[in-house]
Amino acid sequence: xxxxxxxxxxxxxxxxxxxxxxxxxxxxxxxxxxxxxxxxxxxxxxxxxxxxxxxxxxxxxxxxxxxxxxxxxxxxxxxxxxxxxxxxxxxxxxxxxxxxxxxxxxxxxxxxxxxxxxxxxxxxxxxxxxxxxxxxxxxxxxxxxxxxxxxxxxxxxxxxxxxxxxxxxxxxxxxxxxxxxxxxxxxxxxxxxxxxxxxxxxxxxxxxxxxxxxxxxxxxxxxxxxxxxxxxxxxxxxxxxxxxxxxxxx
Numbered sequence: 001x002x003x004x005x006x007x008x009x010x011x012x013x014x015x016x017x018x019x020x021x022x023x024x025x026x027x028x029x030x031x032x033x034x035x036x037x038x039x040x041x042x043x044x045x046x047x048x049x050x051x052x053x054x055x056x057x058x059x060x061x062x063x064x065x066x067x068x069x070x071x072x073x074x075x076x077x078x079x080x081x082x083x084x085x086x087x088x089x090x091x092x093x094x095x096x097x098x099x100x101x102x103x104x105x106x107x108x109x110x111x112x113x114x115x116x117x118x119x120x121x122x123x124x125x126x127x128x129x130x131x132x133x134x135x136x137x138x139x140x141x142x143x144x145x146x147x148x149x150x151x152x153x154x155x156x157x158x159x160x161x162x163x164x165x166x167x168x169x170x171x172x173x174x175x176x177x178x179x180x181x182x183x184x185x186x187x188x189x190x191x192x193x194x195x196x197x198x199x200x201x202x203x204x205x206x207x208x209x210x211x212x213x214x215x216x217x218x219x220x221x222x223x224x225x226x227x228x229x230x231x232x233x234x235x236x237x238x239x240x241x242x243x244x245x246x247x248x249x250x
Contacts, residue, residue: 048075048112049089052082058104063111064088075112082116089117140178140217145194148174148221157196159226160203163240166226171242173206174221177214190214190247192222207238212247221248 050068057063057079064075066088075090082088093114100107147155153172154162175192182188187209197204208222224245231237 047089047091047117048073048093048114050087052084052086052088055080055082055084056104062116064090064116066090073110073112074108075114077114077116080116090114091117140176140193142176142178142193142195145175145219147194148172152223155196156192156194156206157198157203159206159242160197160240163226163228167228169226170223171226172221172223173208173242175206175219177216177218177220178205180214180216182213187211188213190220190222192220206240206242208242208245208247210245210247212245214247214249218249221250222246223248 048066048068050066050073052064053067053072054065055062061076061078062080062082064077064082066073066075075093077090090112091114093112095110095112096108097110098107099111147153150172152170153174154166156173156175159166159171159173173192173194175194177190178193179191180189188211190208190210192206192208193204195204199205208224210222210224214220222242222245224242227238227241227243229237229239230241230243
């Protein structure tokens with residue numbers, strides 16, 4: 001992961017995320033082996049420092065088991081070649097509890113997502129877990145995307161403008177995927193734009209969660225439930241979010 005968001009990586013989720021403070025939680029696919037249960041793990045904060053006991057590669061991430069002064073903890077960072085035994089510091093760290101990695105078929109009781117100090121900027125930085133992991137930083141050319149059809153069809157701007165009345169209701173939105181991150185908290189995260197809305201106000205981009213896959217640059221139609229003021233903790237919240245959406249490419 002080398003490019004642009006701090007982690008969380010993270011994943012983040014993870015940004016051009018027009019969220020009105022609308023950024024969300026972490027990124028990744030975890031490790032093999034047994035996670036050490038930290039008796040007194042460091043609190044979520046700026047950094048986690050200690051001796052690297054184990055590194056598990058899971059492109060585009062590396063999962064690190066770190067011996068800190070408070071005990072052993074797991075952290076996830078953009079892929080790195082750091083060697084076992086090295087002293088490491090994970091910065092911009094955010095804690096996720098009961099994080100499930102379907103890729104590794106493992107659940108971490110606690111894991112920190114951040115950026116390894118000295119490794120350079122991450123594509124999905126900790127401050128914005130939903131940046132497109134491993135994808136080019138170049139912006140997607142959106143243009144004007146034709147609105148979906150049907151009674152529940154809305155443009156991105158309309159979802160923002162009507163979010164109060166749409167809360168808990170199903171909407172269908174057609175747009176272009178400008179950001180995509182898979183496997184965050186068991187879901188895939190998409191940022192959609194359709195050419196409507198105001199970029200400065202952040203109403204030109206909507207965040208969508210789904211079990212369906214997509215790719216940056218795809219034109220898709222999503223149907224899901226509108227949630228408002230969704231708070232994932234650690235200061236990451238979405239003013240408006242379309243959850244559990246069905247994604248159809250067209």
